[in-house]
Ligand SMILES: Nc1ncnc2c1ncn2[C@@H]1O[C@H](COP(=O)(O)OP(=O)(O)OP(=O)(O)O)[C@@H](O)[C@H]1O
């Protein structure tokens with residue numbers, strides 16, 4: 451049975467959230483490899499770049515002063531502090547892509563998703579969940595990009611994010627990156643894609 455989501459033209463904005471380490475970036479990279487027509491917003495962050503991360507590609511890396519300026523000037527659609535750093539979505543490029551009718555994706559944290567829910571209620575909010583909590587810890591540690599104290603902060607935030615799953619329109623469990631991508635692209639490009647009354651899918 452179809453649930454009451456608005457038609458595609460009014461819900462081209464899709465938000466992907468979920469605990470740190472669940473696989474959001476992996477899923478998005480795979481999705482964009484297969485579907486380059488999907489546009490991913492490049493966020494601004496005060497976090498230091500990880501090895502291999504490129505300014506303007508993975509993030510716009512800025513200092514605290516510049517982030518303050520962006521907030522004060524209203525240039526961010528949403529922003530949040532996550533595990534000691536700040537992250538935000540530049541407003542203008544998102545509005546431009548939406549006006550052009552381009553399927554647009556934000557990969558952001560829970561606080562950011564809540565702000566988008568308030569300011570753009572037509573957006574589709576998708577929660578990416580791990581198969582188990584143990585698997586989440588394994589992925590986060592296995593990525594090897596953060597020291598243990600940062601991993602602990604991210605897992606603490608992850609508990610809060612997991613508890614908020616029901617705020618999202620839909621949950622996809624990231625057991626298989628391929629399966630999640632297929633489902634996500636169907637949701638983004640096919641008005642019939644949202645055809646379930648249950649929040650959680652496997
Ligand atoms: N379905 C999967 N099965 C096994 N490993 C996976 C799967 N999806 C992602 N991973 C691995 O989990 C780790 C974390 O993935 P990724 O960096 O994409 O997470 P994230 O949700 O974007 O994290 P963050 O919010 O911290 O940026 C990576 O090492 C990735 O290769």
Ligand SMILES: Nc1nc2c(ncn2[C@@H]2O[C@H](COP(=O)(O)O)[C@@H](O)[C@H]2O)c(=O)[nH]1
Pocket residue numbers: 467468469470474493494497528529530532537538539557558559560561562563
């Ligand atoms: N609210 C926002 N959250 C964002 C944005 N860009 C990324 N994120 C989220 O931050 C955490 C940590 O990311 P990492 O790259 O340091 O691992 C993760 O949940 C991202 O989804 C944003 O613009 N706004």
